[in-house]
Structures are given as structure tokens and as C-alpha cells.
Amino acid sequence: MKGELGLKTVLGVSNISFGLPARPLINQNFLTMAMAAGLDLPILNPNVDAMMAAVRCYHLLMNIDTDAREFIAAYGNATVSTSITSAAGMTAAPAAGEKRGLEEIVEAGLKGEAGEATRALLESRAPLDVVDNVLIPALDRVGAAFEAGKVFLPQLIQSAGAAQAAFEVIRERLSGQPGQGEDRGTIVLATVKGDIHDIGKNIVKVLLENYGYTVVDLGKDVDPAAVAEAVRKHRAPLVGLSALMTTTLKSMADTITLLHLEGLPCKIMVGGAVLTPEYASQIQADFYARDAKESVDIAKRVIG
Structure with a gap:
């Protein structure tokens, strides 16, 4: 569909649905297909929520809407049923000439x-x-x-x-003020052996560091012995273990077992999409972190 010699592709989207029932549904899906095929300029009614939703979703999924700002601004407080009602985003822009704090x-x-x-x-x-x-x-x-x-x-x-x-x-x-840059404490983080997913762990790391904790990030697919060695080396009072795959839950349990067997005086928090508070208790973790923010709350309780 892409025009040659730099020409842009223009399309009247609704033409496809003439004579058919449920025209908005057809138009919305056809618009998505057309944009994926290279459509540059759709001709559509911007007051039709379904059509604008298709554009925003496409921009989000293709990373045209960087950081999902446009999508969240439109639908952060949306009510989704048979239609979508837009609402303004959380943070308002400052007035002209006004600086943000x-x-x-x-x-x-x-x-x-x-x-x-x-x-x-x-x-x-x-x-x-x-x-x-x-x-x-x-x-x-x-x-x-x-x-x-x-x-x-x-x-x-x-x-x-x-x-x-x-x-x-x-x-x-x-850095130029001795004694003023001391951190709040050290935390060891790892995605357990066999698991290569670390996005959640990385978010936890950023938040913990922002709250002043030193994070020893062992990465992903980490052997239980490496976790125990890091805790011993850094004298960490808190360990965070992550798993996203059900097949690696045993690795998490093995890591916790080893930490206990070696008598390391650390608390253990676990998190990941496949975990539940009940399973965390079953494998003898001290804390279950539902999300990154809760990991910070746990760190405050353990370390201060």
C-alpha cells in the first residue's frame, strides 16, 4: 500500500463497510490492518471512539506512542464496555512560563x-x-x-x-561530603536458576536504588550457590528472588532451602507472576512482594 517516490497513502476507511451490519466494528479492524500495511493518512471521523482507539492502540504497540503517554492520557481512567470513554491523564501540564517543581x-x-x-x-x-x-x-x-x-x-x-x-x-x-553518602543497606536480587525473565526484577532494582538502597544484582538464571555466596560476601540483610515461569518455582524453593541450610541471617522476599502469598509461605520465604512498590515497603520493614 506504500506509495512510491515518497508519496503518502491516503484512504477513506469507512468505504469498506458499506452495505454491511456492524460497520464500526469492521471499520475499526480494517483501519488497524491498513495501518499495519503502511497506511499514512486515514480519512475518518475523529469523534468515533472506536476509530481513535484503534489509532492509539496501533501507536502504542508500534512504539510510535513512546512510553505509552498518549494511550495512558486517553484511557488511564477509561471505562471499557461496549464503548470507550476517555479521561484526562494524571499529571496536568504546567501553565505557560511556569516551571515544575x-x-x-x-x-x-x-x-x-x-x-x-x-x-x-x-x-x-x-x-x-x-x-x-x-x-x-x-x-x-x-x-x-x-x-x-x-x-x-x-x-x-x-x-x-x-x-x-x-x-x-x-x-x-x-561524594564530596564524607559520611553523607552512606546508603540505607544492601539487598541482593536475582532471577532464579532456569528463568531468563528479568524485567520485573530490573524495575524492583531501580525503585530500591531510588530509595537509597545498594542493590547487588546477580542477573537472571542464577544458581542457588551464587545467591548464597553474594549474601555472605556483602552481608546483605535482605534477598529478593524472582521467577516468572512455573517450571522454575522449584529453583526458587531450592535457593531458599540453601540460604536456610547455610544459616545466613537474611530475610527473603519473593515475587513474580506465577507466585502467590500461599506458595511463598510454603517455600519458607519471609515476604511475598506483589509488585515493585511492595518490595520497597518490605525493605523499609527489614532494613529501615
Whole structure:
């Protein structure tokens, strides 16, 4: 369908459904097929929710809508049944000429603005004051909104990225102040033996680091003995184990068994799509982390 010599492809989408029942359903699916085949400019009624939903879904899945911002802004609070009702996103844009504060920047997930805003704030406030009274409260609010279903995983990751950029600036400032850059404690993270999925673990790592913990990330497909050795070497008071495959749950149980057999004085939290609180208890884990935000709450309970 792509035009030659740089020409654009234009199509009146609704023509396909003349004379047929359920025309909106046909039009929506045909539009998706046409965009996948290279359609540049569809002619459609932008007031038809189903058609705009098809465009937004296509942009999301093809990564044209980077970080899912357009999709979440349109449907973050949507009611989906036979039709879709759009609602505004969580974070409103600032008025012309108005600058966002660092808390707003973190909540909005604006990584590119976080460093400059942090430097400006550090001109009048101490680094640890910014951490404890600006960054962590902002992350807490985003985490609470995530748990309530008001924001979604892309937003959680974006906020974590913005906070990470702010923390890098603060670490630079603290590096010249002896005793001021001490972290809150060490946590060992690993995806268990046989499991190669680590997206969830990586999100946990970013959030924990943003809260000031040192994370020893062993990666994925990690042998139980390597986990035990890392705990012993770093004297970590907390271990986080992840598994996404049912076939690797035994590896998680074996890792926990080894940690107990070696008498290592650490608490163990587990997480992953295939786990339940009941199974976590059965394999003698100390904590079940439902999501990344809950892993931070567990770290606060164990380490402080």
C-alpha cells in the first residue's frame, strides 16, 4: 500500500463497510490492518471512539506512542464496555512560563528535567533533605497511585527513571561530603536458576536504588550457590528472588532451602507472576512482594 517516490497513502476507511451490519466494528479492524500495511493518512471521523482507539492502540504497540503517554492520557481512567470513554491523564501540564517543581517532575516521569531541577533545589536545601522530603514522598505517591490503579506500569517506570536522574545529581554532591553518602543497606536480587525473565526484577532494582538502597544484582538464571555466596560476601540483610515461569518455582524453593541450610541471617522476599502469598509461605520465604512498590515497603520493614 506504500506509495512510491515518497508519496503518502491516503484512504477513506469507512468505504469498506458499506452495505454491511456492524460497520464500526469492521471499520475499526480494517483501519488497524491498513495501518499495519503502511497506511499514512486515514480519512475518518475523529469523534468515533472506536476509530481513535484503534489509532492509539496501533501507536502504542508500534512504539510510535513512546512510553505509552498518549494511550495512558486517553484511557488511564477509561471505562471499557461496549464503548470507550476517555479521561484526562494524571499529571496536568504546567501553565505557560511556569516551571515544575522536582516532586511534580518525578510524578510526571520527566527524566530530562529532573537533573536541572535537582541542581536548582540543592542551592537552598541539603542533599539528604531533598531525598527524604522531596524524592521519596513523590515516589510514595506514585507507588500509591499505582497500587490504586490510577497510574500504570509505564508511568511507574518513568517516575523511577526521573527519580534516578535526580539521585545521580545528589550522589555527585554527596561524594564530596564524607559520611553523607552512606546508603540505607544492601539487598541482593536475582532471577532464579532456569528463568531468563528479568524485567520485573530490573524495575524492583531501580525503585530500591531510588530509595537509597545498594542493590547487588546477580542477573537472571542464577544458581542457588551464587545467591548464597553474594549474601555472605556483602552481608546483605535482605534477598529478593524472582521467577516468572512455573517450571522454575522449584529453583526458587531450592535457593531458599540453601540460604536456610547455610544459616545466613537474611530475610527473603519473593515475587513474580506465577507466585502467590500461599506458595511463598510454603517455600519458607519471609515476604511475598506483589509488585515493585511492595518490595520497597518490605525493605523499609527489614532494613529501615
